[in-house]
Amino acid sequence: MPTRQEWEQKIAQSLIAEEKYQQLSEDKKAEGFQGELAFGTAGIRGIIGLGPNRLNRFTVQKVAYGLSRYLNEIKENPTVVIAYDTRHLSPEFCDEIAVVLASNGIKTYRYDRYHTTPELSYAVRHLKTDAGVMITASHNPPEYNGIKIYGPDGGQMALEGSKKVSQYIGQITDELNIEVKDRAALQQKELIVPVPAEVISSYKNEVINLIKEIPQSALTVVFSSLHGTSVPIVPEILEAVGFSNYQLVEAQCKPDADFSSVKSANPEDHEAFDMAVELGKKGQADLLIATDPDADRMGVVALHDGDYHYFNGNQLGSLLLNYRISQTADIADRAAVKSIVTSELGKVIAEKNDVRMFDVLTGFKFIAEKIAAFEADDSYHYIFGYEESYGYMASPFVRDKDAVQIVPLIIKLASELKNEGKTLVDQMNQIYVDYGHYQEKLFAHKFDGQSGKDKIRTIMQNARDNAPAEIAGLKVIATEDYLKQERRDATGTHAIELPQADVIKFFFEDGWIALRPSGTEPKIKLYVSLITEDIEGIAQQINDIFFS
């Protein structure tokens, strides 16, 4: 493996600005050489910088070369489609990946401007390529970028495939000298070609076909792309389905790799809505909607009794699931899919409406796998999938979470409610009455660097070794350890039929908590899902037990 000195001698070819690198502290420089980038929940994600543990031209070429080795092993003349978001170096990384793939004989389609992650998922399916690549770090801070890799179904590559790609990447010993051919010659040979325009229009038509028409109402909306990829495509679709009562947060709807107007371009964070709230208040807008930079996550804030109410991902998922159930009443054998750390409320709603709810591990790739399984044995009709992390998918013309199809869907629901004199908050309260007052709270504790990784590991180990019989006064009636793949309850020990994952769940009479290290950010997460009137109080007590 190249030494740090060899890396520093080639900084001019790394796409990393030398003066920026020289301004870093020695510790920060050294972190770039501690370890290597690896697959997480959603592809490979890392800080842009110099070294094998950073995103730069050489590590991006290495991932591309590993992918090309994998694809050439499994397929004659494989093809790939690549898209990129509005982050730093996304277009440049897209170029580098296209050249490496094409240099290894792989025909590569690439978009010529930024596009959303759901459009990439769709392009894989529409062009029938063998893989897809999306250059993005999704909701992560601006100093990150990343590579999401997709399989032929348009879902993020499943564990088995990503393991093989990782093995090929690991076999590359000299990432500073990966051979590539001349880009112009590759384009000449049509080994690098633009994504046909009809792929873009065909995706939009699929969304329009899902939504049909948004009923006229007095509903008004403020929308923000948080400097990401969802503008112009979301406004174009809203106009196409007859909705023009929206205003864009203009300053935020311009691509900006520094996400300058927000502390974090993540709709999970309430501050991401600050400018939307300011604009919304001027005209008493009913809904404030924001998507994350690659437009696979959506957050919503609703005006109710004169105040703006922030929904969490579980609540939005429950509202949308309930809506999809009402929209698909004529379909038999319906199924919905959620992650194991997503609220129980969705399961109660589904099963009380004769819809089967399936639980999968965190990661939309597992929802995509479930849809593929339903199609393979024609067992169920998928109507909705979601995760508490603000990711939803209604119609499976894509196989990843898709904020572009969900924004018009939530507007359509809100518009229908508006005509009944109701808000999304009224609808949420009705769901609580009908199915149970499930409340959720998420604590995400950030621990950076290697010491942070060690601390997270200790917390998880401690929770396993000292599995409590009671937590904050709640009796533990069952424990699920997804690393051991076993559930323990009063009836004994049972196997968990899901792949291994570093997650522990403690169950109570009225809900559960889960502990899980994040796979996209240096965080450990505590998820609380309980029927309670005081989620803040009980959740804080539980958090203090594990994190004080």
Ligand SMILES: O=P(O)(O)OC[C@H]1O[C@H](O)[C@H](O)[C@@H](O)[C@@H]1O
């Ligand atoms: O909790 P994490 O591992 O950070 O993942 C949180 C979310 O990150 C990404 O958005 C993935 O696409 C989601 O599937 C996942 O739920």
Ligand SMILES: [Mg+2]
């Ligand atoms: Mg995202």
